[in-house]
Amino acid sequence: MVMHDIARDNPNAIEARNMSVYYGSFRAVKSVSLAIEKNRITALIGPSGCGKSTVLRSFNRMNDLVPSARVEGEVLFHGENIYAPGVDPVNVRRRIGMVFQKPNPFPKSIYENVAYGPRINGWKLSKRQMDELVERSLRGAALWDEVKDKLNQNGLSLSGGQQQRLCIARALAVEPEVILMDEPCSALDPISTLKIEELMFELRKNYTIIIVTHNMQQASRASDYTAFFLMDSDRAGQLIEYGPTAQIFQNPKDERTEQYISGRFG
């Protein structure tokens, strides 16, 4: 593992430089440059098909799982390009965790769901240490009080909102630095959505969060920075505007951003 903290005062957790993503010969994302600040919540917004999910998935090399996908340009994490030859995507994903659109707990017990990451990574933990880590992660995801008496129950037995927080706890247990969230609330009811948003604010003290959302209010309510993406005439997604959320929503520089957030298209 070569990814040491090169500069602790580097304010950026992740930085994409001229990143393009291809599926076969189709360019899905065109030359995105984007620096994500540490311990902040950055929202990626834009109409369907604008490439925001693809950008998110490029940040922890989830696109590697699509056989035809290819990334050009650089994605820097601790100053190192995660797409450089010799970088193991397993190591990248361990440190840049992910929460998905639909809650996807493993069909295992709540405890085993959370303990999965530490186990596969071969962390030498005693039973007590593992218990502590599981508890801390579940507390971190604001789920502990609801499940502490039923840790051996199947994760699938929880409600949708609880399942999603279990997935967050599962991601926290690996102790990542960045958490990517791909529309984490789109399958949830409004109350569960609010809980997750509160949780994100809590988590931001210790983690950098990047969230893709369809929900304009969520972006304006729950994020520090907003990046707006749009499809160009070749159907390739590109970054239109990026800045502090308040500025993007109140005083967008680009006309297309204004049209989008005021609901005139998309």
Next chain:
Amino acid sequence: MAVTDLRRQPNLVQAIGERIIQIILLVAASISVLTTAGIVFSLLSETIAFFNEVSIVEFLTETEWTPLFATKKFGIWPLASATFLTSAIAMLVAVPLGLIAAIFLSEFASDRIRRTVKPLLEILAGIPTVVYGYFALTFLTPLLRGFIPELSIFNSLSAGIVMGVMLIPFVASLSEDALSAVPNSLREAAYGLGSTRFEVATLVVTPAAISGIVASIVLAFSRAVGETMIVAIAAGQNPRLTLDPTVPVMTMTSYIVQVSLGDTPYGTIEYYTLYAVGFTLFIFTFVLNIFSYWMVRKFREVYD
């Protein structure tokens, strides 16, 4: 006329025709129920006739099976143990190889390899069992005797191994179906936590598909229990209570073949034994099939 065109009775001939067709189709669909009824009824009637002459206690406790001898003994255990032995050997071959092939094809192989290999493996399942029996007797047994000199010409080892090879595609194909039915979101979740491909396959996907996999194994076992020609040709015709894979044995199915080959007149005890053994075999496989059916249904519930 006051009645509008819409309310007019439809063409009577056409209506009757439609009705007749529907009844014919219904009858065709009922054949499956009739077949099951026919199986149960014919097996049961002769089995009852059998148990009028032989006590069920003897059938279940006697350790010898000699209905064709002068002193007739009717203990099912020699036949049942041979069936179990050959099937167990087959499973020892088919389950590990089939399962590994399934995991490899579902989680590791590219689409192209999967699309090429699966139909090729299916060929194995399409070879008639009489051909496998021939292969076990005339090729595998002589080959094995090179390593195990005490191996009899007829033995459950060869028969079991060849039966196992025959069942590889069965286990592989059904397990692969179960594995690929696991939603991709689980794989993504596992990769997102920093799993290697191996860990995704063995720690997440396989456990999630376990009931489908178990069902495929149980179904394969049921196939092995009911398999006839391989054991009839290669495992021998000697009913004996043993778990020694090197000696000749007689399975339930081999016994049915042996009696059928002789001209057994109706109404004799030998004729009834066919059905008593057949009924036992039917119960065995029926229970296994129902179990696997239940497993698959349970599997479905998890993801609904």
Next chain:
Amino acid sequence: MSTQERASVNVQPAEAERIDRGAGNLKWRHFKGNILTVLGWFSIIFGLGTLLVLILDVLNRATGIFSGGQNWLTWEFFNNFDSRFAQRAGAKAAIVGTLYTISLTILFAFPLGVAAAIYLEEYATDNWFTRLVEINISNLAAVPSIIYGLLGLQVFARWLLFGRSILTGALTLALLVLPIIIVASRESIRAVPLSLRQASYALGATRWQTVWHVVLPQAVGGILTGSILAVSRAIGETAPLITIGALTFVPFLPRDIFDIFTVLPIQIFNWTSRPQDDFRSLAAAGILVLLAILLTINALAIYLRNRYQKRY
């Protein structure tokens, strides 16, 4: 979530104290995948290799192509009846018997199977009878074939007095392959888009007119493919025919469907059971013929599937 609760939630380790616990032995974690890949290929090659050895071994025994032995796959093999002398024995009665039996099997099973499938897909409502039929079909598909033999022996040979005839054999095999035809036909009928049916009904067609003129023409490829595979299953079946008493030694051609008969797999079984090497070679020749027939049939099925797939 109350504020109090939130305060009690202990936070994750702060940035400064975050320690990287590492990913264990990553090389080994990846290597296990390589091991599984090797084992996977081994399993596949073991299966396919056995198949190859089987075919080559049978080919060699039948024709002496590798070891230079006698070639048994001659004109006499096709034109002679079985005999106690291997040099004079042939498979004429068995091959003709197989053709007769299988033709009759298709005649019974195909219309019945397709009709049952049409009923289940196009007519049946979700009631206890439909569910009973469906459970029966899936169970019957897993009943050992020899049990069908016992059924045929009792019902067709004895109760209906058909004896050990081609008719009994064909009826038995028809019941055996019925579930295969029904399942395949249902799948391809189900694949016909609902919009086509609706278009037909909108033109005032009756249910049967819709089935006959719209659904079946669309589904015919899948139905034929499934039925052909069912036929190839029936051709290779031995056990149920032995059970109903198909004979192993038949030195004449069947005159009608009530005549006694033998089929190729039974002939192979019979020759295999004889201890003399020459008969084993005859069995190998029989196996080659059987495999050639099956190969042709399967190739036909694949051809049909590809041909009809292109239409969509």
